[in-house]
Amino acid sequence: DTAVSQTPKYLVTQMGNDKSIKCEQNLGHDTMYWYKQDSKKFLKIMFSYNNKELIINETVPNRFSPKSPDKAHLNLHINSLELGDSAVYFCASSPRSFGGTIYFGEGSWLTVV
Amino acid sequence: GESVGLHLPTLSVQEGDNSIINCAYSNSASDYFIWYKQESGKGPQFIIDIRSNMDKRQGQRVTVLLNKTVKHLSLQIAATQPGDSAVYFCADESETSGSRLTFGEGTQLTVNP
Numbered sequence: 001d002t003a004v005s006q007t008p009k010y011l012v013t014q015m016g017n018d019k020s021i022k023c024e025q026n027l028g029h030d031t032m033y034w035y036k037q038d039s040k041k042f043l044k045i046m047f048s049y050n051n052k053e054l055i056i057n058e059t060v061p062n063r064f065s066p067k068s069p070d071k072a073h074l075n076l077h078i079n080s081l082e083l084g085d086s087a088v089y090f091c092a093s094s095p096r097s098f099g100g101t102i103y104f105g106e107g108s109w110l111t112v113v
Numbered sequence: 114g115e116s117v118g119l120h121l122p123t124l125s126v127q128e129g130d131n132s133i134i135n136c137a138y139s140n141s142a143s144d145y146f147i148w149y150k151q152e153s154g155k156g157p158q159f160i161i162d163i164r165s166n167m168d169k170r171q172g173q174r175v176t177v178l179l180n181k182t183v184k185h186l187s188l189q190i191a192a193t194q195p196g197d198s199a200v201y202f203c204a205d206e207s208e209t210s211g212s213r214l215t216f217g218e219g220t221q222l223t224v225n226p
Binding site for chain 1: 144147215216
């Protein structure tokens with residue numbers, strides 16, 4: 001009964017490949033997010049969706065494309081992977097887009113070689 | 114020069130002592146603040162939050178203090194236990210920026226037995 005679950009947990013892939021990370025939340029929340037955590041543990045928001053609508057798109061390369069088929073799912077597709085994309089990607093959700101606690105998944109460790 | 118490896122602020126305490134983790138934020142319009150705990154290999158977990166109309170909030174063994182005058186937030190952990198060892202993040206949010214929760218750099222807390 002994991003609240004925010006994301007797959008895969010570990011992903012090692014070659015430069016230039018395309019990969020996806022899937023995320024699902026069973027909390028009934030309206031808002032979902034993707035965060036990136038770099039090697040220095042810095043957490044930065046990438047995208048935020050509220051009820052399947054994109055509400056935040058930080059300055060992320062357009063090789064990254066989020067897709068929200070319904071409000072319980074927010075997948076992240078990455079094209080033409082680069083070495084600098086290696087990081088931990090966290091999916092998260094919250095009951096509303098502001099002032100609500102954000103619940104994080106366990107993370108997806110992406111290594112590009 | 115280029116930084117290599119982690120350069121998180123660190124705090125080392127003895128088991129049973131009280132811990133105080135500090136955080137400065139920059140946005141004077143921020144009105145919601147959260148502390149998260151991230152254990153190795155896991156996602157950030159919510160600890161406690163506080164809104165800008167309060168200056169103190171207590172939870173189980175944790176207290177958050179907010180000083181809006183100097184834009185400072187602190188997390189106090191009473192009777193620190195080895196299981197408290199983790200990276201602690203503060204985050205702040207303002208209604209003007211919507212759902213954009215901005216994380217601080219994190220503090221590595223190590224509890225020595």
